[in-house]
Amino acid sequence: MADFRSVLSFCNLHDMDFAGPPWTYDNKQKEKRNVKARIDRAVASHYWSALYPEAKLTHVISARSDHLPLLLELDGDSQGNKPPSQPRYESMWERDPRLKDAVEEAWSFAPPCSNLSDLMQKIKSTSNHLKDWSVANFGHVNSQIKSKRKILEKLWKKPRNDAREEKIRMVSSELDELLHREEIMWRQRSRVSWLKEGDKNTKYFHKKASWRQSKNRIKRIRGLNGNWTDDPEEIKSHTNDFFRNLYC
Amino acid sequence: MNLLAWNCQGLGLPRTIHELVLLVRAYRPKILFISETRQGEKKIKGLRWRLGLKHCMTQVGKGKGAGIALYWDEQIEIKVLSEGPRYFDVLVNDTPNGRKWRGTFVYGEPKSSERHHMWSLLRRIKPDTNILGS
Numbered sequence: 001m002a003d004f005r006s007v008l009s010f011c012n013l014h015d016m017d018f019a020g021p022p023w024t025y026d027n028k029q030k031e032k033r034n035v036k037a038r039i040d041r042a043v044a045s046h047y048w049s050a051l052y053p054e055a056k057l058t059h060v061i062s063a064r065s066d067h068l069p070l071l072l073e074l075d076g077d078s079q080g081n082k083p084p085s086q087p088r089y090e091s092m093w094e095r096d097p098r099l100k101d102a103v104e105e106a107w108s109f110a111p112p113c114s115n116l117s118d119l120m121q122k123i124k125s126t127s128n129h130l131k132d133w134s135v136a137n138f139g140h141v142n143s144q145i146k147s148k149r150k151i152l153e154k155l156w157k158k159p160r161n162d163a164r165e166e167k168i169r170m171v172s173s174e175l176d177e178l179l180h181r182e183e184i185m186w187r188q189r190s191r192v193s194w195l196k197e198g199d200k201n202t203k204y205f206h207k208k209a210s211w212r213q214s215k216n217r218i219k220r221i222r223g224l225n226g227n228w229t230d231d232p233e234e235i236k237s238h239t240n241d242f243f244r245n246l247y248c
Numbered sequence: 249m250n251l252l253a254w255n256c257q258g259l260g261l262p263r264t265i266h267e268l269v270l271l272v273r274a275y276r277p278k279i280l281f282i283s284e285t286r287q288g289e290k291k292i293k294g295l296r297w298r299l300g301l302k303h304c305m306t307q308v309g310k311g312k313g314a315g316i317a318l319y320w321d322e323q324i325e326i327k328v329l330s331e332g333p334r335y336f337d338v339l340v341n342d343t344p345n346g347r348k349w350r351g352t353f354v355y356g357e358p359k360s361s362e363r364h365h366m367w368s369l370l371r372r373i374k375p376d377t378n379i380l381g382s
Contacts, residue, residue: 003363007370039356040255048349060252060275064267067255071275074249074342 013043016072020059024068040070087131092184093138095177102133141182148175189213249324249342252277253353258286265295272299278321279340283355285315292317307333316355330373334366337373350375 008014023036042057049055058071093099106129110122148171155168183205190208220230223238224245252275256264259282272280280301285292285308292306292315301319303326309315318336320326325341335354342348352375357363 003367007367010371011374013375040253042253051347051349060271062254062267062271064261064264065255065257067257069252069254069271071277072251072253074251 008043011045013045014049016042016044016055016057018042018057018059018070020061021068022059024059024070025066026068027066040067042070042072087127089127089130090134090185091188092141092181093130093134095181095184096138098137102130102137106130106133141178141185145175145178145182148178249279250275250277251279251281253281253283255283255355257284259291259295260286265298268295269298272301277301278324278342279326279351280319281336281353282317282319283315284313285317287315295319305331305336307331307336309333313358316353318353332369335369335373337375 023038024040025035025037027033027035029035044055052074054073054075056073058073060069060071062069103126106126107122109129110125111118113119113122152168152171152175155164155171158164186205186209190205190212218235220228221235221238222228223234224241229235229238252271254268254271256268259265259268268282278301280299285306287308289306289308292308293304296302296304296319299319300321302322304317304319305328306317307315314333316334316336318326318338323343325343327339327341329337329339329350331337334357335352337352338350340349340351352373354366354370354375357366
């Protein structure tokens with residue numbers, strides 16, 4: 001380690017900051033024999049860091065190999081910089097009869113409130129709880145659809161008998177329900193309100209939804225001083241300033 | 249532009265290759281450095297199409313902890329300055345925005361008794377940026 005440091009200082013290199021787990025090597029042994037260490041690194045010169053000031057190093061999780069992959073993103077604006085998504089209410093949850101209990105449980109989890117800010121906290125915690133509930137019980141609709149399709153395909157290949165027919169009927173109805181949920185999901189995202197559920201026009205909703213997503217995104221903004229900026233940090237501070245001036 | 253470096257401990261198992269393909273699909277690196285490939289040149293070259301990174305270079309080593317490979321995208325220009333069984337020293341031309349930099353991809357010596365070779369090599373080539381494994 002001392003040798004490594006002396007080589008680094010000799011070459012004028014510095015160890016880069018990283019995100020993710022603090023090790024890159026795990027020998028996957030149990031208890032006392034377990035060793036975790038950060039032996040895979042990215043180091044950079046000051047010249048390079050000035051060239052890529054936004055560069056971001058991440059230790060990526062992987063199930064294979066004892067070493068974690070290192071991801072070096074040179075421009076900050078790729079996927080890693082997206083703000084975390086806010087938990088939202090999904091109307092497709094209503095297809096699940098357990099939703100009512102889940103909402104009640106989530107609501108009673110936070111203490112009763114007496115003022116508006118407490119109420120806001122409570123609503124926030126409820127939606128967080130519902131999000132967890134959805135992950136645990138509702139699952140990812142797209143991947144479920146895919147796996148059900150595969151099961152169905154396999155069933156069709158089997159020799160014909162009553163048990164098979166019964167199973168096919170069951171899986172088909174499950175798949176149908178999932179498709180319905182997917183449609184509701186995209187409909188909610190597309191904000192098309194003039195169509196009743198039950199049209200399975202998912203492609204159209206999907207198109208609408210991606211259009212809405214791009215429309216909602218603030219790519220650049222003009223500050224109070226009249227200059228345009230596309231820096232995400234500046235956009236944030238301009239927005240904050242604007243509304244603070246408006247209300248205070 | 250993204251870079252990915254991974255000590256995969258052998259690219260022989262289909263599961264590991266699948267994981268690598270998934271990683272490349274998720275992070276879309278323009279440059280991919282793999283250490284401990286433990287595979288011949290033919291197999292390494294053949295992977296280019298699955299990874300969607302059309303260019304590659306490899307050093308095939310002997311034994312368990314051996315072999316390194318570098319894959320890169322067509323949009324990137326790579327000029328090799330020097331290479332050895334445990335490192336690639338290259339000039340990267342990030343063509344769309346024209347930034348040029350030197351990158352050294354190193355797979356370190358696992359045996360501590362042999363490690364001084366690595367240190368003297370690094371002192372000799374004096375890299376700008378490098379990604380180290382082990």
